[in-house]
Amino acid sequence: MSELEQLRQEAEQLRHQIRDARKACSDSTLSQMTAGLDSVGRIQMRTRRTLRGHLAKIYAMHWGTDSRLLVSASQDGKLIIWDSYTTNKVMRRSSVVFSFILRYLSCCRFLDDGQIITSSGDTTCALWDIETGQQTTSFTGHTGDVMSLTVCPDSKAFVSGACDALAKLWDIRDGMCRQSFTGHVSDINAVCFFPNGNAFTTGSDDATCRLFDLRADQELMLYSHDNIICGITSVAFSKSGRLLLAGYDDFNCNVWDTLKGERAGINTCISFTLKSISALFQK
Amino acid sequence: MSNNSANNSLVLLHKSVKQLRLEAGIRRMKVSQAASDLKTFCLQNASKDPLLMGVPSNDNPFRPPKSCALF
Numbered sequence: 001m002s003e004l005e006q007l008r009q010e011a012e013q014l015r016h017q018i019r020d021a022r023k024a025c026s027d028s029t030l031s032q033m034t035a036g037l038d039s040v041g042r043i044q045m046r047t048r049r050t051l052r053g054h055l056a057k058i059y060a061m062h063w064g065t066d067s068r069l070l071v072s073a074s075q076d077g078k079l080i081i082w083d084s085y086t087t088n089k090v091m092r093r094s095s096v097v098f099s100f101i102l103r104y105l106s107c108c109r110f111l112d113d114g115q116i117i118t119s120s121g122d123t124t125c126a127l128w129d130i131e132t133g134q135q136t137t138s139f140t141g142h143t144g145d146v147m148s149l150t151v152c153p154d155s156k157a158f159v160s161g162a163c164d165a166l167a168k169l170w171d172i173r174d175g176m177c178r179q180s181f182t183g184h185v186s187d188i189n190a191v192c193f194f195p196n197g198n199a200f201t202t203g204s205d206d207a208t209c210r211l212f213d214l215r216a217d218q219e220l221m222l223y224s225h226d227n228i229i230c231g232i233t234s235v236a237f238s239k240s241g242r243l244l245l246a247g248y249d250d251f252n253c254n255v256w257d258t259l260k261g262e263r264a265g266i267n268t269c270i271s272f273t274l275k276s277i278s279a280l281f282q283k
Numbered sequence: 284m285s286n287n288s289a290n291n292s293l294v295l296l297h298k299s300v301k302q303l304r305l306e307a308g309i310r311r312m313k314v315s316q317a318a319s320d321l322k323t324f325c326l327q328n329a330s331k332d333p334l335l336m337g338v339p340s341n342d343n344p345f346r347p348p349k350s351c352a353l354f
Contacts, residue, residue, distance in 0.1 A: 004289070007296040014303035021311055028315040034322055040335060048345035068344070085344050141302065180306055196324050198317070213321070215312035220321075240328035241321070242335055259322055 022218045030211070030220040034259040040242060043255045043265035051082050053089055060107075107148045109158075111172065117158055119146035125160050127172060137175045141168060148190045153197040161188030167202050167212060181212045183219040190235045190247075194258075201244055201258075203232030209246050211258065223256045225263065 001009075056076035063070045069090060071081050081090040104121035111117050111127065115136070119125045125139040125146055144163030151158045157178070161167045167181040167188055186206035193200045199213045199220070209223040209232055223244065230249035237244055243264065244256040255265035329335055340346050 004293060004296065007293070007300055011296065011300050011303055014300065014307050017307045018303070021307070025311045025313050027313050028318060030314070030318040030321070033315060033318040037322070043334065045334075048347075176305070177302060178306070179309065194321070194324075195328070196321075198324075199321060213312075213314070213317040216314045216317040217309060217311045218314070220314065220318060238332050238334040240325050240332035240335060242325040242329060242332060259325055 022216075025216055026218070030259065031261055037259060039260060039262060040257045040264045043243065045255070045265065045267050049084060049087055051080075051084075051087055053080055054078065104145075106146060109149060109151050111151060111155060117149060117151065117172075119149045119160055119162075121145040123162070123164075125149060125158075125170065137172070139170045139175055139177070141177045141180075142166065144187070147188060150191045150193045150200060152193055153195065159191050159193065159200045161191040161202050161204075163187040165204070165206075167191060167200070169214060179214065179217055181217075181219065183210050183212070183222075184208070186231075189231060189233050192235045192237060194237055195239065195241045201235050201237065203235040203246050205231035207231060209235055209244060209256065211244075221258070221261050223254075223261055223263075228254070 051072070054072065054074040054076055055078075056074050058072050058074045061070055061072040068084055069081055070084055071079060073079050082088070083090055106119050106121060108116050108118040114130050116128045116130060117125060118128065123140070123142045123144060123146060126135045127137040127139075128134070129136050139160070142160065142162040142164050144165075146160050146162040149158050149160045156173065157169055157171055159167055159169050165182075165184040165186060165188060167184075168177045169179040169181075170176070171178055181202075184202060184204045184206055186204050188202050188204045190203040191200055194211075198215060199211055201209055201211050203209045207224060207228050207230060210219050211221040211223075212218065213220050223246070228248065232246050232248055234247040235244065237258070242258055244258045245253060246256065247253050253267040254263055255267070256262070257264045
């Protein structure tokens, strides 16, 4: 047998080993564990502010740590910082092009005041030192465009979601991939950590969101409905983690009961696809 | 397959196998325990979750502005 064949066989054996190990831990399901729990009831959300000013699609937004300012980025090339209480624009400037990032950037997050983690269409993620503009660490392993990343509350790890349908957990310090989570059958567009850092949710073009647990190393819940056939573009948790907010390609934002897997509310956006959700009360 | 791309495949496969060995070796927790911990966290923090509890009007910076009357 050629070395190539031997390695292929070993890889296949290891994949089976992982699958069996996960099954061995599967002594129950999240649904079973929460069967007796009261439902959250209907979650009704009201639009409180509409921020007008961008001239093209808004691709991303994020709340500031003061829970008042937020920044939005648009295809019109502008970054706008808004005061959400008054809807006034605090700052408007053209997007700054970081010359040390030459590839298609899908997502970026501050790790701390001096470091940024980015995900790219070139299948890698990277840790950057803002002051020197140098790449400190490269995270390789995905075989498809990396679309989104979420930093663990303890800042020691992050999870990436990619077009290879995998979510990966990375150790920031040594650059290693610690775990790869299977389940989705199409591109993962969005990922978000559960508030205590022990789990994360993903949203995919396969029209489902899923909850993955780090310590059980597997999928715990699937959030889907026969009526939902379009992809998810953004996901976020409420402060307790009980609610999972997901933005869809059909202009809806569905609110899911994280623990029971049931839909708790639907919010329709009149004219746009939800590209980015950042739960205010996450802070 | 040219020699170069064969070597490439070999290198990539070595990397894959090495990574798979790493991932296969981790310790895993029982789903019942992991699920129980998630449930506990949600329940313990429910009272602090404004989307679950609602936000009292006087605390809500986004409440509809009260009308003003000038006499």
